[in-house]
Amino acid sequence: MPQTLSQLFALDSLLEPDEIEIRDTVRRFADDRLRPHVAQWFDEARIPVRELARELGSLGVLGMHLDGYGCAGMSATAYGLACLELEAVDSGIRSLVSVQGSLAMFSIHHWGSEEQKQEWLPGMAAGEKIGCFGLTEPDFGSNPAGMRTHARRDGDDWILDGTKMWITNGSVADVAVVWARTEDGIRGFVVPTDTPGFSTLEIKKKMSLRASVTAELVLDGVRLPASAMLPLAKGLRGPLTSLGEARFGIVFGAIGAARDCLETAIEYARVREVFDKPLAAYQLTQAKIADMALEVGKGHLLAYQLGRIKDRGEVTPEQISTGKLNNVREAIAVARECRTILGANGITLEYPVIRHANNLESVLTYEGTSEVHQLTIGNALTGEAAFR
Structure with a gap:
C-alpha cells in the first residue's frame, strides 16, 4: 500500500x-x-x-x-x-x-x-463585514516608504487622497485599512468604503488568482473623523507588522498548493498507462516524485517550526522571510514539475496543477518579492543592509 x-x-x-x-x-x-x-x-x-x-x-x-x-x-x-x-x-x-x-x-x-x-x-x-488592506500603490510595492497617498488635517477631520493598487477584496469590502503619509509620518486609517470620495475599480484579465477579487482603490478627498486613525500605529512598523502576519500564513499556504499538485501527480501517474505499464512504474517518474516529496516534506517541517516559534512569541521577520522565500519558491517549482507528469492534461482545469502554478506566480511576488526576502535574510546574516 x-x-x-x-x-x-x-x-x-x-x-x-x-x-x-x-x-x-x-x-x-x-x-x-x-x-x-x-x-x-x-x-x-x-x-x-x-x-x-x-x-x-x-x-x-x-x-x-x-x-x-x-x-x-x-x-x-x-x-x-x-x-x-x-x-x-x-x-x-x-x-x-x-x-x-x-x-x-x-x-x-x-x-x-x-x-x-x-x-x-x-x-x-463572522464574515458579515469584509475588509481590505490598502498599502501597495501603482509605483510603490517593494518600497512602501515611497507611498504618495497622503492624509492632511482639516480642523478635527482628516482628508485622504491617493491610489492603492492590487488590493485583494477591494471592490467588495465594507472597510479598508488605508496607510497614508502625514506630517507626523505614515499612519493607518479605518475607512468605511461607503465614505464619499472612496471608489474602487476591479482589476480584470488576470491570469493568476482568478478566483479572487483584486481592485484599485481611489481616495479623492475622503473626509474622515479624527477617530478613524489607528492610534497605536506610527511609521512603517504598523503595516509591516501586519504583512508579517500575512506572510506567515503564506509559509503554510504555499506548501498546501504544492502538496495538492504532488498528490494529483502521484495519483495520475498510478493510473495513466504508457507503453503498457503505469507511468508511476518508470524510474524517471519516480525520481521526479521523490525529489518533489523531499521539498514538500521539508516545506511542511519549516512551516511547523515557524509555527512553534511564533506560538512562543519569538518569531522574527527574517525567519518568516526564510519560510516565505523557500516555500513559495519550491511550491512553484513543484507545480511546474507536476505539470510535466500530467503531460497535456496538466494544462487543463480538469486537474488543479496549472491553476496552482498560475496562482503561485502571484504568491511569489506579493507580500514581498523573493528578492526582498533574500535581502532581508542577507541583512540578518551579514549585518549589511543592501536594499539600496
Missing part, C-alpha cells in the same frame, strides 16, 4: 490532537464546499466572496489567531494549518482569509482603539 507524504515524514507526530482536529475540519470544508466549484470560479474569474466569507466565519477561520471580539483565539500553528488546507484548494481562497484576518482584522486588533475594535471586529470575524 503506497504511503502518503504525511506518513513518509511522520508529520502528524509533530502536531497536537486539537491542531489535527482543526486541520481536518478545514480540510473537510474545503473538500465539500470549495473543491467542487473552484475550477469554474477560476475559469470564470469570479468568486462568491460574501457567501464564502459568511461560511468561513461560521467555520471560525477569520481572524482565528486573534483573541476576543468574536475571534477564536487559536494558536498560530492552527491558523497556519487552516491556511495550508485552504490553499491546497486555491491560493485565492487563502488570500481572502489572509487579507481579512491577518491584514485588515489584525491591523484593527493590534493598532486600533477599543471603539474601532468593537465596531468592526465581531462582524469581520
Whole structure:
C-alpha cells in the first residue's frame, strides 16, 4: 500500500490532537464546499466572496489567531494549518482569509482603539463585514516608504487622497485599512468604503488568482473623523507588522498548493498507462516524485517550526522571510514539475496543477518579492543592509 507524504515524514507526530482536529475540519470544508466549484470560479474569474466569507466565519477561520471580539483565539500553528488546507484548494481562497484576518482584522486588533475594535471586529470575524488592506500603490510595492497617498488635517477631520493598487477584496469590502503619509509620518486609517470620495475599480484579465477579487482603490478627498486613525500605529512598523502576519500564513499556504499538485501527480501517474505499464512504474517518474516529496516534506517541517516559534512569541521577520522565500519558491517549482507528469492534461482545469502554478506566480511576488526576502535574510546574516 503506497504511503502518503504525511506518513513518509511522520508529520502528524509533530502536531497536537486539537491542531489535527482543526486541520481536518478545514480540510473537510474545503473538500465539500470549495473543491467542487473552484475550477469554474477560476475559469470564470469570479468568486462568491460574501457567501464564502459568511461560511468561513461560521467555520471560525477569520481572524482565528486573534483573541476576543468574536475571534477564536487559536494558536498560530492552527491558523497556519487552516491556511495550508485552504490553499491546497486555491491560493485565492487563502488570500481572502489572509487579507481579512491577518491584514485588515489584525491591523484593527493590534493598532486600533477599543471603539474601532468593537465596531468592526465581531462582524469581520463572522464574515458579515469584509475588509481590505490598502498599502501597495501603482509605483510603490517593494518600497512602501515611497507611498504618495497622503492624509492632511482639516480642523478635527482628516482628508485622504491617493491610489492603492492590487488590493485583494477591494471592490467588495465594507472597510479598508488605508496607510497614508502625514506630517507626523505614515499612519493607518479605518475607512468605511461607503465614505464619499472612496471608489474602487476591479482589476480584470488576470491570469493568476482568478478566483479572487483584486481592485484599485481611489481616495479623492475622503473626509474622515479624527477617530478613524489607528492610534497605536506610527511609521512603517504598523503595516509591516501586519504583512508579517500575512506572510506567515503564506509559509503554510504555499506548501498546501504544492502538496495538492504532488498528490494529483502521484495519483495520475498510478493510473495513466504508457507503453503498457503505469507511468508511476518508470524510474524517471519516480525520481521526479521523490525529489518533489523531499521539498514538500521539508516545506511542511519549516512551516511547523515557524509555527512553534511564533506560538512562543519569538518569531522574527527574517525567519518568516526564510519560510516565505523557500516555500513559495519550491511550491512553484513543484507545480511546474507536476505539470510535466500530467503531460497535456496538466494544462487543463480538469486537474488543479496549472491553476496552482498560475496562482503561485502571484504568491511569489506579493507580500514581498523573493528578492526582498533574500535581502532581508542577507541583512540578518551579514549585518549589511543592501536594499539600496
